[in-house]
Amino acid sequence: MKEMDANKPLGLTPALGWNSWNTFTWDINEExxxxxxxxxxxxxxxxxxxxxxxxxDCWSLKERDADGNLVADPAKFPSGMKxxxxxxxxxxxxxxxxxxxxxxxxxxxxxxxxxxxxxxxLFAEWGVDFLKYDYCFKPRHIxxxxxxxxxxxxxxxxxxxILFSACNWGEDKVYDWIRESGAHTYRSTxxxxxxxxxxxxxxxxQLDKTPFTGPFSYNDLDMLVVGMNGGSNDAxxxxxxxxxxxxxxxxxxxxxxxxxxxxxxxxxIRNASEATKDIxxxxxxxxxxxxxxGRGAYRIKPEPxxxxxDEVFILVKVLxxxxxxxxxxxxxxxxxxxxxxxxxxxxxxxxxxxxxxxDCIEHAELGSFKERFAPVVPAxxxxxxxxxxxx
Ligand code: GLA
Numbered sequence: 001m002k003e004m005d006a007n008k009p010l011g012l013t014p015a016l017g018w019n020s021w022n023t024f025t026w027d028i029n030e031e032x033x034x035x036x037x038x039x040x041x042x043x044x045x046x047x048x049x050x051x052x053x054x055x056x057d058c059w060s061l062k063e064r065d066a067d068g069n070l071v072a073d074p075a076k077f078p079s080g081m082k083x084x085x086x087x088x089x090x091x092x093x094x095x096x097x098x099x100x101x102x103x104x105x106x107x108x109x110x111x112x113x114x115x116x117x118x119x120x121x122l123f124a125e126w127g128v129d130f131l132k133y134d135y136c137f138k139p140r141h142i143x144x145x146x147x148x149x150x151x152x153x154x155x156x157x158x159x160x161x162i163l164f165s166a167c168n169w170g171e172d173k174v175y176d177w178i179r180e181s182g183a184h185t186y187r188s189t190x191x192x193x194x195x196x197x198x199x200x201x202x203x204x205x206q207l208d209k210t211p212f213t214g215p216f217s218y219n220d221l222d223m224l225v226v227g228m229n230g231g232s233n234d235a236x237x238x239x240x241x242x243x244x245x246x247x248x249x250x251x252x253x254x255x256x257x258x259x260x261x262x263x264x265x266x267x268x269i270r271n272a273s274e275a276t277k278d279i280x281x282x283x284x285x286x287x288x289x290x291x292x293x294g295r296g297a298y299r300i301k302p303e304p305x306x307x308x309x310d311e312v313f314i315l316v317k318v319l320x321x322x323x324x325x326x327x328x329x330x331x332x333x334x335x336x337x338x339x340x341x342x343x344x345x346x347x348x349x350x351x352x353x354x355x356x357x358x359d360c361i362e363h364a365e366l367g368s369f370k371e372r373f374a375p376v377v378p379a380x381x382x383x384x385x386x387x388x389x390x391x
Contacts, residue, residue, distance in 0.1 A: 010161050011184030011216045013290045015130065015262040017052030017096065018045075019223045022194070022266030025234040026058040026107065029076040030084050037088045039269050046093060048281045049290060052130045052163070053088055054096030054264065057107040064110055069122055070099075085127030096130030096163075097123060101147035102137025111137055112151065120154035120162070128162055131155060133183075135168040144168050145177045152182030165220065165262070175209065179217040185262050188212070192222035192266075194230060195242040196380065199252045200331045204310050206259055210296035213260045218294070220262050226253050227267035227276030246275040250361065251329065251382045253279050257289040258297045258315050258327045258384065284360035285384060288317060288325040295319075297327070300344050312336050312377075316345060324387045325360070330377035338383075339374035347389070355387040 018036055020028045036053055040046045061071045072081045085095040099119060100111035112119045112133075123131060133151055138144060148166050155162045166183035168174050169190050178186045188209055189202045202221050213219040230243030244252070256263055265280055272280070297315040300308065308314070311332040317325040324345060328338040347353060349371050357366040357373060361384055368390060375383045 009216075010163050011218075013215070013292065013294055014218045014220075014260055015052055015163060015165065015185060015264065016048075016050040016286070016290070017054055017094075017130070017262075018050065018265040018269065019054040019056055019096070019132070021056035022192070022223050022225060023228060023232050023268045025056075025232070027233050028055060028058060030079055033084060034087055035270055037091050037093055040093055041091050043269065043272070043277065044281055045265070045269070046091070048283055049286050050263075050265065052094045052096045052264070054098070054130055054132060056098045056132065057105045057134070058109060059097065060109050062109060064115075068115060068118060070110060070115075070119060081126040081128075089127060094129035095127060096132065096165075097126075097128050098132045098134065100134040100136055101144065101151070101168075102135070102139065104137045106134055106136035113137075113139060113147075116150045116154040117157075120151065120158040123155075123162060124158035124160035128160070130163040130165060132165045132167055135171065144172045144174070145181065148178065148181040148183055156182060167220075170205075175212045184216055185218040185220045187222060188219040189221050192225055193242065194225040194228045194232060194244065196244050196248050199225070199244065199248065199255070200311070203252075203255045203259070203329075203331065207299055207310065207313065210259065210298060210315075213294070213296045215294040218260055218262060219296075221256050221259060222261075223264040223266035224253065224256060224280075225249070225266055226279050227265075227269075227272050229267075231268060245380070246279070247378070248380050249276070250279050251331070251380055253282065254285055254327055254361070254382045254384050255315075255329065257282075257285040258317055258325060260289065260294060260296055260317075263289060282361070284358075284363060284386065288319065288360065288384070288386070291317070291319045291325075293318075293320045297325070300340065312338060314338060314340050319386075322389065324355075326385050326387055328375050328377050328383040330379060330381055333379050335376055335378045337374055337376045339372055341372050342369075343371075345387075353389045353391060356390045357385040357387050360384040360386055
């Protein structure tokens with residue numbers, strides 16, 4: 001496996017990190033963020049490649065100051081954002097913040113409309129490395145496309161490398177214009193929620209969107225709910241009774257990894273179980289997600305293979321070194337055999353190769369296979385293999 005390169009260009013591969021929203025929504029403060037930074041180092045997240053620690057909505061006061069600047073809420077962030085950024089940077093990590101194209105953020109705090117260049121300058125001054133840019137309260141008379149072009153230009157000229165993470169929920173034909181805007185990554189889905197049907201619906205909604213993702217402009221399927229176990233303080237996201245099984249969370253992580261989404265942890269990593277850590281720190285899946293060519297995964301065409309439908313499918317990602325990452329997903333409620341014919345991968349039998357398969361979840365070699373591989377996948381589960389051509 002290749003080591004992560006800390007100096008690679010901004011947005012070359014999907015962002016890896018943590019975001020405060022899914023679990024904490026409005027209930028954020030500097031101690032929490034510092035704790036997350038500490039745990040990134042001590043619990044192995046940093047070593048696995050996670051780098052961005054992002055504060056989502058609800059970090060500011062409800063009004064700008066007399067100069068029109070955003071003000072960090074002193075009750076939540078008494079040391080200020082610059083000090084927090086310094087703390088995060090001292091650990092070799094990167095700091096992310098949140099704003100919105102509109103007059104207000106989705107939670108009603110000041111948005112960046114008509115303050116784009118001023119806010120970008122302030123973020124740069126604070127040492128921000130990542131900006132998530134939401135879509136609420138968008139002025140009706142200006143296109144979303146122009147709004148994202150504006151902030152992109154402001155960030156690129158702020159004097160600091162700031163990864164631009166657009167968040168317009170896949171609306172307004174975003175696929176047609178986002179790459180040109182300069183955004184490094186863009187939400188291509190509605191908001192995720194911490195239960196199985198949400199994960200399943202988001203994944204299925206992206207099956208025909210894989211050609212759009214790629215270096216410097218990745219489809220973002222939303223932050224991970226892995227390990228939340230119904231633990232959000234927001235009823236809409238988590239609804240305390242929500243949550244998924246660890247197998248469902250594992251399938252969620254594998255889908256996001258293979259589909260080239262940013263992997264932004266959304267759980268409370270202060271209480272992460274061993275099962276949660278196993279999922280989030282799966283280096284074989286992270287390596288597939290971070291493959292340097294950043295190709296979208298293709299879906300084996302549903303026809304004429306009778307077993308394929310929107311709930312049972314195979315995704316294949318062509319990797320830089322010639323290997324194939326193959327995900328066998330069974331989102332249905334009963335166990336299914338999910339066979340792949342190597343012919344459908346572009347490997348005719350006459351070419352004389354077998355595929356040597358490595359299981360990226362069990363971290364084990366499976367041996368060499370000719371012509372086909374047909375795992376039986378339990379309900380809501382998946383298999384992901386890395387396939388190498390061998391004579
Ligand atoms: C929107 C975004 C979420 C989150 C909230 C914050 O719903 O899609 O990811 O940032 O706003 O209010």
